[in-house]
Amino acid sequence: xxxxxxxxxxxxxxxxxxxxxxxxxxxxxxxxxxxxxxxxxxxxxxxxxxxxxxxxxxxxxxxxxxxxxxxxxxxxxxxxxxxxxxxxxxxxxxxxxxxxxxxxxxxxxxxxxxxxxxxxxxxxxxxxxxxxxxxxxxxxxxxxxxxxxxxxxxxxxxxxxxx
Amino acid sequence: xxxxxxxxxxxxxxxxxxxxxxxxxxxxxxxxxxxxxxxxxxxxxxxxxxxxxxxxxxxxxxxxxxxxxxxxxxxxxxxxxxxxxxxxxxxxxxxxxxxxxxx
Amino acid sequence: xxxxxxxxxxxxxxxxxxxxxxxxxxxxxxxxxxxxxxxxxxxxxxxxxxxxxxxxxxxxxxxxxxxxxxxxxxxxxxxxxxxxxxxxxxxxxxxxxxxxxxxxxxxxxxxxxxxxxxxxxxxxxxxxxxxxxxxxxxxxxxxxxxxxxxxxxxxxxxxxxxxxxxxxxxxxxxxxxxxxxxxxxxxxxxxxxxxxxxxxxxxxxxxxxxxxxxxxxxxxxxxxxxxxxxxxxxxxxxxxxxxxxxxxxxxxxxxxxxxxxxxxxxxxxxxxxxxxxxxxxxxxxxxxxxxxxxxxxxxxxxxxxxxxxxxxxxxxxxxxxxxxxxxxxxxxxxxxxxxxxxxxxxxxxxxxxxxxxxxxxxxxxxxxxxxxxxxxxxxxxxxxxxxxxxxxxxxxxxxxxxxxxxxxxxxxxxxxxxxxxxxxxxxxxxxxxxxxxxxxxxxxxxxxxxxxxxxxxxxxxxxxxxxxxxxxxxxxxxxxxxxxxxxxxxxxxxxxxxxxxxxxxxxxxxxxxxxxxxxxxxxxxxxxxxxxxxxxxxxxxxxxxxxxxxxxxxxxxxxxxxxxxxxxxxxxxxxxxxxxxxxxxxxxxxxxxxxxxxxxxxxxxxxxxxxxxxxxxxxxxxxxxxxxxxxxxxxxxxxxxxxxxxxxxxxxxxxxxxxxxxxxxxxxxxxxxxxxxxxxxxxxxxxxxxxx
Numbered sequence: 001x002x003x004x005x006x007x008x009x010x011x012x013x014x015x016x017x018x019x020x021x022x023x024x025x026x027x028x029x030x031x032x033x034x035x036x037x038x039x040x041x042x043x044x045x046x047x048x049x050x051x052x053x054x055x056x057x058x059x060x061x062x063x064x065x066x067x068x069x070x071x072x073x074x075x076x077x078x079x080x081x082x083x084x085x086x087x088x089x090x091x092x093x094x095x096x097x098x099x100x101x102x103x104x105x106x107x108x109x110x111x112x113x114x115x116x117x118x119x120x121x122x123x124x125x126x127x128x129x130x131x132x133x134x135x136x137x138x139x140x141x142x143x144x145x146x147x148x149x150x151x152x153x154x155x156x157x158x159x160x161x162x163x
Numbered sequence: 164x165x166x167x168x169x170x171x172x173x174x175x176x177x178x179x180x181x182x183x184x185x186x187x188x189x190x191x192x193x194x195x196x197x198x199x200x201x202x203x204x205x206x207x208x209x210x211x212x213x214x215x216x217x218x219x220x221x222x223x224x225x226x227x228x229x230x231x232x233x234x235x236x237x238x239x240x241x242x243x244x245x246x247x248x249x250x251x252x253x254x255x256x257x258x259x260x261x262x263x264x265x266x
Numbered sequence: 267x268x269x270x271x272x273x274x275x276x277x278x279x280x281x282x283x284x285x286x287x288x289x290x291x292x293x294x295x296x297x298x299x300x301x302x303x304x305x306x307x308x309x310x311x312x313x314x315x316x317x318x319x320x321x322x323x324x325x326x327x328x329x330x331x332x333x334x335x336x337x338x339x340x341x342x343x344x345x346x347x348x349x350x351x352x353x354x355x356x357x358x359x360x361x362x363x364x365x366x367x368x369x370x371x372x373x374x375x376x377x378x379x380x381x382x383x384x385x386x387x388x389x390x391x392x393x394x395x396x397x398x399x400x401x402x403x404x405x406x407x408x409x410x411x412x413x414x415x416x417x418x419x420x421x422x423x424x425x426x427x428x429x430x431x432x433x434x435x436x437x438x439x440x441x442x443x444x445x446x447x448x449x450x451x452x453x454x455x456x457x458x459x460x461x462x463x464x465x466x467x468x469x470x471x472x473x474x475x476x477x478x479x480x481x482x483x484x485x486x487x488x489x490x491x492x493x494x495x496x497x498x499x500x501x502x503x504x505x506x507x508x509x510x511x512x513x514x515x516x517x518x519x520x521x522x523x524x525x526x527x528x529x530x531x532x533x534x535x536x537x538x539x540x541x542x543x544x545x546x547x548x549x550x551x552x553x554x555x556x557x558x559x560x561x562x563x564x565x566x567x568x569x570x571x572x573x574x575x576x577x578x579x580x581x582x583x584x585x586x587x588x589x590x591x592x593x594x595x596x597x598x599x600x601x602x603x604x605x606x607x608x609x610x611x612x613x614x615x616x617x618x619x620x621x622x623x624x625x626x627x628x629x630x631x632x633x634x635x636x637x638x639x640x641x642x643x644x645x646x647x648x649x650x651x652x653x654x655x656x657x658x659x660x661x662x663x664x665x666x667x668x669x670x671x672x673x674x675x676x677x678x679x680x681x682x683x684x685x686x687x688x689x690x691x692x693x694x695x696x697x698x699x700x701x702x703x704x705x706x707x708x709x710x711x712x713x714x715x716x717x718x719x720x721x722x723x724x725x726x727x728x729x730x731x732x733x734x735x736x737x738x739x740x741x742x743x744x745x746x747x748x749x750x751x752x753x754x755x756x757x758x759x760x761x762x763x764x765x766x767x768x769x770x771x772x773x774x775x776x777x778x779x780x781x782x783x784x785x786x787x788x789x790x791x792x793x794x795x796x797x798x799x800x801x802x803x804x805x806x807x808x809x810x811x812x813x814x815x816x817x818x819x820x821x822x823x824x825x826x827x828x829x830x831x832x833x834x835x836x837x838x839x840x841x842x843x844x845x846x847x848x849x850x851x852x853x854x855x856x857x858x859x860x861x862x863x864x865x866x867x868x869x870x871x872x873x874x875x876x877x878x879x880x881x882x883x884x885x886x887x888x889x890x891x892x893x894x895x896x897x898x899x900x901x902x903x904x905x906x907x908x909x910x911x912x913x914x915x916x917x918x919x920x921x922x923x924x925x926x927x928x929x930x931x932x933x934x935x936x937x938x939x940x941x942x943x944x945x946x947x948x949x950x951x952x953x954x955x956x957x958x
Contacts, residue, residue, distance in 0.1 A: 006167045010175045017179055017202055021186030026195060033198050036179075040205050043175065047212045049225045052232075056208075059232050064201065064239045071194045071243045075256045086191040088259055089943055093188040096946040101181035103953050108173050115169050115217040127222050128229070136226060143233050150237035158244035184946065188939045259937050 006046055013039030024087070026072050030065065037061050048121030051128055172213035179206035191257040193246045197239065204235045269326070273333045275318045276352055279360060280399045282311045283367075287392030294385030304388040305375065308368040308395065315364035319357040323763060327354065332405055332469065344464045351405030351468065354763045355603060359402040359537065362607055363530050365741075366614045367395045369734035370525040373618055376731045377521055377625055387427060391525070394420035398530050401537065406466035407456050407495075410538065414452070414498065417531050418445050424526060425518040437514040444511040448501020452538075455494030458487065472544045476770035485547060485775045492550035495542050496557075503535025505591055506561040509584045510859050516576040520624055523576060524617030528583050529610040536590045536606050543599060544768050547775035555595025559691045561588025566698040570705075571854040574631050575620045578706050581856075582657065583613055585695060593672040596679040596688055597780060599767040600760050601671030608664035608742070612656040615738035619650035622731055623710060626724040630717070633706065638715040642724045645732045647711045649739035654707050656742040658700035659821045662751050664742050666818075669696060670810075671760075673817050677809035678802060682779050696817050700824025708832040753810070779805075 016035035023029045037060045044053035132140050179202055186199030208228040215224020250256050286307035293300045322329075334349030371391060378387055397420055400413030418441075426438025460466060462481040463474045481487040499505065504512035515527050526532070539554065546554070562585050569581035586609050594602045624631055626643055640647045656665035673692050680686040715721035726732065748757020769780060779802040830836045843850045852858070933944075 003167045006171065010171070013175065014178050014182070017182045020198055020202065021182050021189070021195075026192055029195060029198060033201070036202065037205070040179075040209065043172065043209060044212060044228075047172065047209075047216045049212045049216075049228070052208075052212060052225050052228050055229060055232055059236055060201070060205075063236055067239050067243055068194055068197060068201075071197075071246055074247060075194065075250045086257070087189045088191060089188055089939055092943050093185055096943055096950065097181045097185045097188070099950050100184070100946055101177060103950060104177045104181070105174065107953075108177065109170060113169055113217070116219045124222055124225055128225060131222060131226060139230065143230060147233065147237055150240050154240040154244035157241070158247045184942075188942050188946075259939065 002046070006043070009039050009042035009046065012036075013043065026076075027069075030069050030072060033068070034061060034065055037065065049124060050121075051125045169213055169217040172209055176206040176209040176213070179203075179209070191259055193249070193256045193258050194243075196258065197242050197246075200242075201235065201239070204231060207231065269329070269331050272318055272321060272326070272331055272352060273350060275314050276350060276356075276360070276403055279311050279314050279318065279364065280396065280403055282307050282314070283392045283395035283399065287389050287396060290385055290389035290392060294389060298385075301375070301385050301388040304392050305368075305371045307392070308364070308371045311395070312364045312368040315357075315360045319361040322352065322357040323354060327762060328765075329353075334405070334467075346408065347406065347465075347467065348409055349405040349467065350403050352403070354765070355537075355540070356402055358603075358607060358763065359533075360399060362610050363395065363398050363402060366525055366529045366610060366738075367391065367398075369614070369618070369737060370521045372730045373524075373621065373734045374519070374521045376728045377621055378519060383427070387424075387519070390420055390423045390427070391522075394424065394526060394531070398534065401534050405468060407459065407468065407471075407542075408466035410541070411449075411452065411456055411498075414502065414534065414538075415449070417534060418442060418449070418502070421445075421515070421526050421531055424522040425515045427518055427522065431517065433514075434517040437511075437517040441511040441515050444508050445501040448497045448499070448508055451494040451497025451500075453498075455491050455497070458491045458494065468541060468544075472768060472770040475545055475772075478772070480772070485772065488545065488771060488775065489547045489549045492542065492546045493553050496539055496550070496554055499535030499539045499591070500557060501535070502538070503532050503587045503591065504561075504584050505535070505557050505588060506564055507859075509561060509565060510863060512584055513577050513580040513856070516574070516580050520576065520617060520621030523580070524614045524621065527580065528613040528617045532583060532587055533606050533610060536587060536594070536602065539591065539594050540599070540603060540606075543594065544770045546769075547771045548777045548780075549775070551595045551597065551777070553595070555592050555688060558588045558590070558592030558595050559688055561585070562592055562695045563588070563691050566695045566702070568856045569702045570698060571850060573634050575623065575633050575636075575706065575710065576617075576631055578633075578702060579613070579616055579620060582616075582699065582703065585699065586613065586657070589669075589672060589692070589695065592688060592692070593675060596676055597777060598672055598675030600764045601668055601675060603764060604747070604759060605665075605668035605672060608656065608668045608747070611738050611741040612653040612663075612665060615649055615653040615735055615742060616657070618731070618735055618738065619646050619653065622646040622727045622735065623650075625727055625731065627717075627720050628723065630720055633709045635717040635720065636710045636715075637713045637717075638711070638721065639724060640711040642721065643711075643726050645726060646735060649732075649735040650711070651707060652739040653742055654703045658703055658825060659696055659817055660825075661818065662744055664744055664747055667744060667747060667753075667757075670814050670817055674806060674809045674813040677813045678805035681805050681809065682802060683777070693816060693820055697820040697824045700821040701828050704825045704828035705832055708828055712833055752814070 013036050016032040016039065019032040020029045020036060023032060037056060041053040041056040044050075044056060183199045183202030183206065186202065187196050190196055190199070208231055211224040211228045211231070213224075214220065215222070246256055249261060253261060255261070286304040290300050290304045322331075331352040332349060333352075334347045337346045337348045339345040371388065374387065374391070378384055381387060394417065397413045397416035401410055401417060404410045404413065422438045422442040425441050426435045429435040429438070456466070458481050459471055462479065463471050465471065475488070481491055501508050512527055512532065516523055518527075565581040565584035565588065569578050569585065572578045572581060586605070590602045590605050590609070593605065622643065623636070623639060623646060626639070626646075627636065630636070652663070656663035659666045659669040673689070673696065676689040676692045680689040744751050747759040750756055769776065831842075855861070933940075
């Protein structure tokens with residue numbers, strides 16, 4: 001059962017990711033990205049990371065993806081239904097990435113990973129919360145500051161210049 | 164068919180990573196490039212969590228993944244702001260046309 | 267009271283005047299009465315010096331206390347040390363310096379009262395006392411040299427204290443420069459010693475010499491070292507031929523003359539020679555004796571005719587210092603020190619007395635305008651007279667004993683070696699000394715006043731000025747040195763307080779009468795006192811009475827002559843001077859030494875400078891201009907070379923770069939994605955390369 005669900009999610013993720021990078025229509029790509037993110041969220045669940053899976057859905061799907069769609073909309077004419085995008089370097093990219101993936105796969109399959117049997121997954125939210133405000137408090141605060149800076153920076157960069 | 168283990172997750176993340184790079188290299192549209200970047204980040208996240216689960220690192224992998232997600236959000240916001248700015252000044256989002264640094 | 271206590275008090279004696287100097291100098295402009303602090307410090311120093319001298323001479327009379335600390339280390343074997351040597355001479359000198367310095371401080375309170383730089387004057391006195399104490403206390407020649415130069419500096423500051431007067435600032439410079447001439451020799455001597463023995467300490471140097479180690483392994487260089495070191499003393503003690511600075515130094519305030527140029531600083535040269543007595547060979551001692559003889563004789567003849575009260579005293583000082591140096595040269599070690607101390611007191615008294623006269627006469631220094639002051643300045647006259655008796659060698663005074671000892675030694679020296687010249691000059695100088703000193707006294711204090719106006723206004727100086735005179739005159743009485751008014755040999759000063767000198771020069775380089783006899787018991791070669799041979803003792807014994815009588819007769823006849831010439835006027839002095847006009851003018855013009863030095867050294871230096879200037883202008887500039895032209899010629903060649911060869915290479919390189927650039931610019935598309943492909947391929951290549 002576990003295996004079947006895993007293969008299902010893996011297939012959803014990889015196939016939709018493939019369409020993301022190959023589809024000529026930007027809007028379609030964005031929607032395929034949605035499925036990719038869902039698939040990845042499923043994989044997270046399978047790995048026992050329930051909280052991360054939920055954050056994945058909320059932030060990526062609810063935040064970043066919407067942001068990207070807005071980006072698409074704002075940089076094209078809204079009436080243009082066929083928002084196409086050109087591609088370049090198809091052949092060298094395909095060859096290079098193919099070899100690269102092959103090498104990586106060979107490397108990781110040949111590696112003798114020391115693994116422990118995965119135990120029964122437990123709820124992680126409470127533990128993550130206490131870790132965030134204890135051991136990782138400084139990182140947590142820094143991330144908060146980075147988000148604030150990013151917010152201000154993004155607003156100031158995208159602001160309409162007064163001419 | 165062998166039982167699903169660490170390697171399976173790693174293979175998935177490898178493919179995701181390669182697809183992300185392929186996307187970054189081949190697409191002209193800057194927003195598509197950003198999507199490729201998101202794919203790469205997600206593949207990295209899968210690796211973190213998978214290693215944490217099978218390497219008995221507790222919840223540290225989850226935590227790093229959370230941080231990555233936060234950074235990805237910040238990065239996406241900034242990147243889109245830059246793209247919008249480029250679009251405003253150069254009237255295009257195709258990054259192969261944005262090569263004014265060359266001159 | 268332990269030895270540590272003595273060392274600590276000596277340290278206090280050394281550094282208290284420095285404290286006074288710093289405080290007085292820093293606060294001098296703010297607080298008008300800060301000079302009182304300096305005076306107070308000196309009073310404390312004086313009491314400390316009296317205390318330490320008392321303890322040392324009463325309880326540790328046979329000890330030599332040495333305290334050393336390491337200053338820095340040059341190598342494993344060579345370390346430079348600072349240290350004290352406290353023996354009887356040290357504490358006596360400390361007492362002399364502290365006493366005269368303190369008295370001069372008191373005297374100056376009144377004498378310098380109206381001076382605008384009052385506080386600074388006292389500060390200078392403080393640093394002088396500090397440096398002089400340093401010279402006295404040190405146990406090594408390096409520290410001696412340091413303080414030596416400090417003394418030179420403070421002397422310069424004090425001579426030129428009234429620097430608004432050109433003559434004063436000139437005199438300061440002259441003193442400083444002339445002293446440097448001697449110091450060069452001293453420095454060379456110190457370097458020779460250090461090169462040979464790797465130490466500056468007197469003790470260690472003497473020990474090594476006694477053990478047979480000589481500079482450059484030759485007696486000659488030991489002699490040279492002694493003479494070089496003595497050159498410092500020639501400068502500082504104003505010996506012939508460097509005596510010219512001392513009379514000019516009288517431009518300084520009179521109390522300064524008393525402190526520095528009569529009692530203490532000029533004594534430093536003699537003190538140095540006493541300290542290095544151990545390494546002097548017979549040849550070096552002969553040199554010293556000859557220098558001392560000339561210095562005793564020439565200034566004495568000059569002093570006969572001078573009319574400035576301070577100049578007379580200055581030449582008398584040079585003459586007396588020459589006496590001491592001569593005495594040291596002929597081996598009269600103890601009497602030299604005796605005369606040094608006795609002279610310090612009575613000469614300081616004379617100078618302060620002259621200061622008192624000058625003060626009363628409103629800064630009149632020419633004795634031809636004085637006269638009859640006896641009635642106006644009774645205390646000054648009395649003390650001045652006592653000091654004059656002392657310097658003339660009249661019985662019941664300290665000068666009688668010290669001079670008598672020196673004359674007896676010269677007598678004995680003559681009978682042992684056949685060199686009678688020292689004895690003859692010694693007696694001659696004794697005669698002249700008595701004559702010119704009484705001439706001074708008679709013209710100044712006796713007879714009728716010549717300047718009625720100034721005479722009317724003259725009155726006895728205030729107590730702070732008279733008190734030092736009384737103290738110093740008191741110390742010129744024999745009773746402080748020996749109980750026997752006719753023979754000092756048995757007195758505590760000579761027999762108890764002063765040890766026989768330690769001589770470490772090799773036996774064969776000494777005078778015959780100073781050699782160690784084979785049977786003589788010397789417990790420790792470096793501490794063995796020299797054994798004057800029995801013949802010397804006999805000669806001394808035999809010489810004593812004749813010398814005493816002869817000296818007394820000569821002193822009295824000098825005195826009598828002065829009375830005949832100036833008091834009773836039996837012989838008309840003017841006619842006499844007319845009769846021996848050339849000699850008179852020769853003496854009046856100080857043997858033309860200044861003119862001679864002007865013509866030779868000063869003019870020589872200026873001429874040499876002109877020569878060098880000419881050399882600079884013509885030859886050096888010529889070389890430089892020639893070099894310039896040559897350079898220009900060369901640069902024309904190099905310019906051509908530059909244009910053709912270097913530029914060619916550079917242009918070729920530029921062209922090559924451009925060519926390569928043309929090829930490679932195709933890769934530089936400016937497109938991020940192209941670069942990324944290249945990155946991917948590069949990573950793949952790297953992965954294969956490092957795959958093992």
